[in-house]
Amino acid sequence: MATTPESDLPLNLDLADGNSPRGRRWFHKRYLLVLLIPVFMFLGGVLGMYFQPVPIQKFYALTGLQPGGGSDSPIALPPNVELPAQMAExxxxxxxxxxAxxxxxxxxxVVAAPYGAGDARLSELLVSVGDRVERGAPVARLDNQAALEGAVLLAEAxxxxxxxxxxxxxSAVESSRDEAQATLDQARANLREARANLERTEKLAASxxxxxxxxxxxxxxxQDATLSVTRAEATLARFSSVDLDAQPDVLVASRNVAAAEADLARVKLDTQRALVVAPIAGTILDxxxxxxxxxxxxxxxxMGDTSQMMAEVEIYQDRIGSVKPGQPVELVAAALGRTLRGTVxxxxxxxxxxxxxSDDAAANTDARVIRILVALDTASTEIASGYTNLEVIARIDTSAEARTVR
Structure with a gap:
């Protein structure tokens, strides 16, 4: 059988082996591509963690993951916290x-209208913003004061x-008792007279x-005189009690007086519905x-007690384990232009x-957090007393030794 030369085959495949120049170039390109892919992935991860673009933020919001959550000492920040430069350094x-x-x-x-004020309107403000008031001090009056005072006059009448x-x-009971006693005395006298007349008549009849x-x-x-004595004794028995206040008529009248006194006390208490008082000792804020x-x-x-300012800080649940009472806290806000300090x-x-x-529309608003309270020191309290509800960024130094919280 004759052998057909390779040049005579229908397909002439020019396969480049590894030793040919073309094969070496293709091998080098593939090797370089394999090396560059991890480099690009690493650079993309670093840039993504640094800039945190919207797709990455949405990914964290969707999955519930947090940057650095898998590390014992994460350095990445939640996407909705932007640190000031001096704090970041x-x-x-x-x-x-x-x-926070x-x-x-x-x-x-919140200072609200008293219970039962109804449709009463505000008549007068007794304080201004910034005034310091004690607990129970009047801060405003309502226009139902005249009606409530009229109810007091009616109850007094x-x-x-x-x-x-x-x-x-x-007086009527005393008179009735004296009259009953006199009637009984007269009935007994008539009985004695009737009995004496009966004895004389019996003697005359016998003669x-x-x-x-x-x-x-x-x-x-x-017999009629005897019955009269019985009726008089029964009438006097109604007033047989030595204590006049125990008589039924006097007792009912006394209870009516007690009810009127209670009603007067109630309407006097109702006059407080016209007065708005401070529920705590503090400063009027708004x-x-x-x-x-x-x-x-x-x-x-x-109103609030601005003599001691606090900060309410929201800490992600995976970081709360390292937070302890007494640890120092630094709070920064652009509006203040300086740093506040306190302790947990x-x-x-x-x-x-x-x-x-934050103002970021892609921020994770479903994050699970634990709220801690931070007590500001005296100097920070003086500064923050005029900035209630100011939003700040709190940094807790968990490596510092905790101080005793007073």
Whole structure:
């Protein structure tokens, strides 16, 4: 069988082996591509963690993951926290960062209209923004004061009538008792006279001087006198009690007086519905109503104890384990132009949704956070007392030794 030369085959495949120049070039390109892919992936990860573009932020929001969450000492920040330059320069891996707001101790208290004020309108404001008031001090008046004072006058008049009725009842009972006693004395005297007349008549009848009819009349008179004594004794028995106040009529009148006194005390208490008082001792922060306006549902004014300012910080749940009471805290806000300082006072017991968010529309608002309270020092309190609800960035130094919280 004749052998067909390779040049005579229908397909002439020019396969480049590894030793040919063309094969070596193709091998070098593939090797370079394999090396560049990890480099590009690494650079993309670094740039993505640094700039955190919107797609990466949406990925974290969708998956619930956080940059650096898998490390014991993450250095990446949540996408909705942008550190000031001076804080970023001194950032340590052990620091815990979170959004916070400045508030008075105990938070802001709402001063609302008193219970039962109804449709009353605001009549007068007794304080201004920035005034310091004590607990229970009047801060405003409502226009229902005249009506409530009129109810007090009516209750006082009703009490006076009930008291006069009591005196009248006492006098009537005393007179009735004396009259019953006099009636009994007269009935007993008539009985003695009737019995004496009956004895004389019986003697005369026995001598034949008096007739039988006269004797019967004497006996009937003696029997009527006996019944009169019985009726008088029964009437006097109604007033047999030595204590006049225990008499039924006097007791009813006394109870009516007590009811009138209770009603007067109630309407006097109702006059407090015309006065708005401070629920705590503190400073007036804001006034939300003007005279002539019905008190709004959100309250007439807001106040707080600005003598000790606090900060409520939201910390992601995966970082709370390193936070302890007494650790130093640094708070920075562009509006203040300086740094505030304080210490961790308490750590919340519940995990909730994030309440403080930045202006970034792609920020993760479903993050699970724990709220801690930070007590500002004296110097920081003086500065922050005029910035209630100011949003700041808090950095907790978890590597520092915790100080005792007073």
């Amino acid at each position: 001194t950032m340590l891996p052990s620091d815990v960062v979170g959004l 707001r400045v508030m008075p101790r105990g938070d802001v208290s 009703n009490l006076a009538v009930r008291q006069a009725t009591l005196l009248q009842t006492r 034949g001087v008096a007739t039988g009819a006269t004797l019967d009349t004497a006996r009937a008179a003696a 006034i939300k109503a003007t005279p002539g306006q019905r008190p709004p549902a959100e309250g007439i004014m807001e 006072e308490s750590i919340g017991l519940t995990v909730g949704r994030q309440g403080l968010i």
